[in-house]
Amino acid sequence: MYIVPSVITLGRPGIKNNGIWLNAATNRSWIGWFAFIFLVSFYILLYFRPDYIINWTYIVDPISESLSGNLASQWFLYGLLYCIVMSVMAVRMYIKYRHNKYQILRTTSVLFFQIVFAFLIPELLVRFEKPWYDFKNAFPLDYDFFYSWSLDELIANGGLGLFILIWGIVLTLVIVPVMVYFFGKRWYCSWVCGCGGLAETLGDPYRQLSDKSLKAWKLERWLVHGVLVFALIMTGFTLYTYFSGVDGLLGIRTQTIQDIYGFLIGSVFAGVIGTGFYPIFGSRVWCRFGCPLAAYLGIVQRFKSRFRITTNGGQCISCGNCSTYCEQGIDVRAYAQKGENIVRSSCVGCGICSAVCPRGVLKLENGPENGRINPTEILLGNDVNLMNLVNHENKN
Amino acid sequence: MKSIQNIGLALFLVGLMIFTSFIFFGKYEVTPHILDETLTSKGIKSELFINNLNTNVLGKEFSNSFSFSSAITKSLEQTNEAHKLNSEWDKVIWDKPHSFVYEIAKKSGSGFVKENKGLFWWLTFWAWNPWCAYVYSTICDYFRSSRN
Numbered sequence: 001m002y003i004v005p006s007v008i009t010l011g012r013p014g015i016k017n018n019g020i021w022l023n024a025a026t027n028r029s030w031i032g033w034f035a036f037i038f039l040v041s042f043y044i045l046l047y048f049r050p051d052y053i054i055n056w057t058y059i060v061d062p063i064s065e066s067l068s069g070n071l072a073s074q075w076f077l078y079g080l081l082y083c084i085v086m087s088v089m090a091v092r093m094y095i096k097y098r099h100n101k102y103q104i105l106r107t108t109s110v111l112f113f114q115i116v117f118a119f120l121i122p123e124l125l126v127r128f129e130k131p132w133y134d135f136k137n138a139f140p141l142d143y144d145f146f147y148s149w150s151l152d153e154l155i156a157n158g159g160l161g162l163f164i165l166i167w168g169i170v171l172t173l174v175i176v177p178v179m180v181y182f183f184g185k186r187w188y189c190s191w192v193c194g195c196g197g198l199a200e201t202l203g204d205p206y207r208q209l210s211d212k213s214l215k216a217w218k219l220e221r222w223l224v225h226g227v228l229v230f231a232l233i234m235t236g237f238t239l240y241t242y243f244s245g246v247d248g249l250l251g252i253r254t255q256t257i258q259d260i261y262g263f264l265i266g267s268v269f270a271g272v273i274g275t276g277f278y279p280i281f282g283s284r285v286w287c288r289f290g291c292p293l294a295a296y297l298g299i300v301q302r303f304k305s306r307f308r309i310t311t312n313g314g315q316c317i318s319c320g321n322c323s324t325y326c327e328q329g330i331d332v333r334a335y336a337q338k339g340e341n342i343v344r345s346s347c348v349g350c351g352i353c354s355a356v357c358p359r360g361v362l363k364l365e366n367g368p369e370n371g372r373i374n375p376t377e378i379l380l381g382n383d384v385n386l387m388n389l390v391n392h393e394n395k396n
Numbered sequence: 397m398k399s400i401q402n403i404g405l406a407l408f409l410v411g412l413m414i415f416t417s418f419i420f421f422g423k424y425e426v427t428p429h430i431l432d433e434t435l436t437s438k439g440i441k442s443e444l445f446i447n448n449l450n451t452n453v454l455g456k457e458f459s460n461s462f463s464f465s466s467a468i469t470k471s472l473e474q475t476n477e478a479h480k481l482n483s484e485w486d487k488v489i490w491d492k493p494h495s496f497v498y499e500i501a502k503k504s505g506s507g508f509v510k511e512n513k514g515l516f517w518w519l520t521f522w523a524w525n526p527w528c529a530y531v532y533s534t535i536c537d538y539f540r541s542s543r544n
Contacts, residue, residue, distance in 0.1 A: 045419075051465045051497040055418040055509040059516045071502060 014099050015321070015356045025279075026205050032279040040276035047267045050074035067123040079119045082198060086114055089201035096204070100355045102364075106190055110197035118194045131157055133164050136192050139172045140231040141293035143266060147258065148242045176293075180300040183366055184307025186349020188297060195286055198275065199327065200350060203283020207327040207352065210282030216329055220289050220346060227265060228292035234261045265290065284327045288346055298345030306366045307349065313339025315359040322353035322362060336361050338376045415520045422507035424464040425457045430503045438496075442487040445475040464501060469493040 025031040045053050050073075057072040060080055064072035072080075090111045097103035117136045126132050131153050139145045145168050154161040179187045189196045210216075234257045241247055241254040248254055274286030287294050301307060313336060322332035328346045332353045335342045342362075354362040377389060431454060435446065448471035458464035472493050479487045489496065509516055 049465075049494050051494050051501045052419050052461045054461055054498070054501045054505050055422050055507070056415070057502065058505065058510045058513050059418075059520065061513055062517065074498065 015358075020205075020208060026208070028209060028280055032206075035279040036276060039278065040272055043272040043276050046074055046078055047271055053077070064123070067120070068126040070126065076123070079123075082194070083115050083119050086111055086197055086201045089204065093201055093204060097355055100351075102351050103355055106351065107200065109191045110193070110200060113192045114194045114197045130160050131164065134194075135164075135167065137194070138176055138188070138293055139168060140228065140235070140296065141193075141195075141291060142168070143231055143234070143261065143292075144258075146235050146238050146242075148238070151242060176297065177300050177304075180297050180307075181305050182307075184305050184349050184364075185294070185297040185301045185345075185347065186307065186351075186364070189287060189294065189348035190350045195270070195274065195291070196284075196348065199278075199283040199287060202275075203278050203327070206278045206283050207325045208282075209280065210284060210288070210327050210329040212323060212326075212329045212331060217346075220329075223289045224291065224295045224298070224346075227269075227290050228295035230261060230265065231292040234258060282327055282329070284348065287348060288328050294346075294348075301347070302343060302345040304369075305343070306369060306372070307343070308365060308367065308372050309335075309342040309347065309349075309353070310363050310365050311336040311339055311341065312359075312361045312363075313337060315361045317359055319358060321356040321358065325352050325356050327352070332362065340376055341372060341374055343373055411520055418509050418516075420460060422461060422505050422509055423457055423459055424461060424501055424504045425455070425506070426453050426500060426504045428454065430500065433503070434500050438489075438491070440489060442475055442479060442484075442489065444478060444487075445471060445489065448475055461501060461505075464504070465494065465497045468497045468500065472496065 021027045023029075025035070053074060057074060057077050060072045060077050063080065064070060064076045068076075070076075090107050093107045094104060097107075113136055118134045122132045122134055134142070144150055151165070154165045157164075176188065190200065237249060237252070237254045237257050240249060248256075269290045270286050274290070277285045309332075316333070316336045318333060318337060320333050322336060323330070323334075326332050327350065328344075328348060330342065330344050330347060332342060336357075349364055351364050354360075354364060426449070431449065434440075440446065449468070452471060453464075453467050456467075458467065472489060476488050479485075
């Protein structure tokens, strides 16, 4: 009821100045803080005090029983709420971006993958006494794929178990890099990933809150790749323990590393901070600062991909919509003003920058690798030594 | 139009507050049957823990999930500490305390939410749905007529 009438109240199709920075819900004001507290509390209860929310799980027991045959765990409740919230906010997306076919299609895709692949299929697998598995959840995002209980469970489950094991490995080692080569990170982060799906639907009102500063970019680079390294080291320990039977290496127990990763990254960073921080820090905090899969995809996108966002610099009026709404905190306008292609490793290819551009300057494209990266030196930039630059160019 | 939006928002917030309030309701009581089931399915060997539960938890009715949870987690922590001191590693219960309590609580709970699962499902999530459909159709008509 709140969302649907916006078809009328928001006026004609298209993006317009709608006072988003003046609305208490979207400009880090009191409503935003309430939402923040509510979301963070919800995640803390869900992850760390599930025994307090038993009544909530009772409400969804009948649905859980009809799908998997089991009573609802707190994770079923979470998955169901996730799908419901995404569906409702997807309606909002359809209305807001109804002028943009790309956004309609993309929202539908991400909704489909969440409801079918992350919710229905795994629950139905359990009904048939197979392991619960989300086929689109790739390692290292699915950080417990190589844990001993997971490997044991898959190996013990016959043909399907083995298929899942091989699928998981092929997905991470083959499908992911090949798809990023052809389409960029966007095929996963904006069209398939569940976290991305929530960020694009529930997080849409909060895109403009992502930090655009250079400081944030510097932190982001260290943090997101650091988490990837952590995940890889942890998996190394896990596999070593699994195959050798030795429960640790260099005086560090594998179980301890798994526990620390599971708590700090899996629960606090991805869950509590990842979604809880939407109303204050923007919709992609996890994706930008923590997701190890994003780091992996980003490396491929930056160095070996056909994806770029082309900019028709001559049409740019420097309105700044693109930078404002970039949920990854990329200063898109700077690239557009110079007519440079955007191939940033953090760009998830959501396409919103292109959707909000009043002049059609930006276009998400896949093209030949040659000449994809076309930087422009700024002669009077802060970090440029003018004499070096001039002499260097004269020498060539 | 704006008033429809505001009504919708109000309904949503009311529903959310009702939903949130549920965590404060419900009674929890562990029957011998539930205790048996849990102990066998988890393979718990610690007599200390079982005795502790028998005295502090069995047959008692707890008026909310917080006191229920803290009663069990306290016994869990005490007995685990004692067993760890004596290096009786197979008697230590390695489960995460609150996940352990979750499983018992799920079976031990009672109250109007548990009794009326279906009703509350419809009330909290779907009461506003028919309104949405009605509102949407009204809007489509309005849209169509305003364009002509």
